[in-house]
Amino acid sequence: MIETFTALLFTHTLTDFAFQSDRMAHRKAKREITAFASHLAILLGLSAVALLQFSTGFLIALALVFASHLLIDFAKSFAPPTLKSFVFDQAAHLIAYAFIAAWFSDLWAQALWSDHKWIPGVYALIAGSFITVRAGGFAIERLLTNSGFGQESASAPAGGELIGLLERSLIFILILANQPSAIGFLIVAKVWRFDALSKSDTQLKSEYVIIGTxxxxxxxxxxxxxxxALLGHLPPLGILPVPD
Structure with missing residues (x-):
């Protein structure tokens, strides 16, 4: 079951955070049929490749993936673009995939790639990296915008967004490398940057940086x-250190 869930999570994160442009997301929010069709075609294509096999259960599972994703995204199009709606949307997708994986628990075992025990671990790493870095960016943006920092968010330099992407990427790498103490160096660097900003910018900008960080x-x-935690339930990749 866990391998099937991981494969579905992998295809979902790529669909939502790698192959979905801002323009497509905007068109989906306006409930344009072509935008939904393109988005779901990408999802089904990735899911078919990730779990490739020739069985009736596979076709039913794909149909459930299609239907659940369509319903959840369509419902989201009626909600304002807030952090709450973003989190609920992603949680709903995860719950749907968990039910599908539980119902078709042997779906991964029947996949053509199932003999390669390392593949689910790679799926988990890729999904985790996109959730940490890319999805995190969307979540932070919505949090700041909905917390009264709309003008600051709009006027913030592109460098701030890039710094956020880099710091989340480094944290992801350090945690997986079992070096969480090294995150302290990132904190020191952010404190130094905040000190420089607080001397030259407004209090509002300083609060924006603190909350965002x-x-x-x-x-x-x-x-x-x-x-x-997900990797701990999958066959080991053999490339990550064992946590203390």
Whole structure:
């Protein structure tokens, strides 16, 4: 079951956070049929490749993936773009995939790639990295915008967004490398940057940086440890250190 869930999570994260452009997301929010069709075609294509096999159960599972994703995304299009709607949307997808994986628990065992025991671990690593880095960016953006920092978010330099991506990427790597203490160096660097900003910018900008930093670090730590927990239930990849 866990391998099937991991494969579905992998295809979902790539569909939502790698192959979905801002334009496609905007068109989906306006409930344009072509946008939904393109999005779901990508999802089904990735799911078919990740779990490739020739069985009736596979076709039923794909149909359930299609239907659940369509219903959840369609329902989301009626909600405002807030952090709450983003989290509920992603949680609903995870719950749907968990039910599908439980119902078709042997789906991965029948896949053409099932003899390669390392593949689910790679799926988990890729999914975890996108959830940590890319999804984290969307979550932080919504948090700041909905917390009264809309103008600050709009005027923030692109460098701030890039710094957020890099720091979440480094946290993900450090946690998986079993070097969480090294995150302290990132904190020192952020404190130094904040000190420089506080001397030259407004109080509002300083609060914006503090909230964004704490939220970014918190998201990255939670997603990274969740990835480690998922990897702990999969066949070992043999490339990651054993946690103390």
């Amino acid at each position: 704490l939220a970014s670090f918190g998201w990255a730590l939670a997603a990274s440890y969740a990835t480690l």
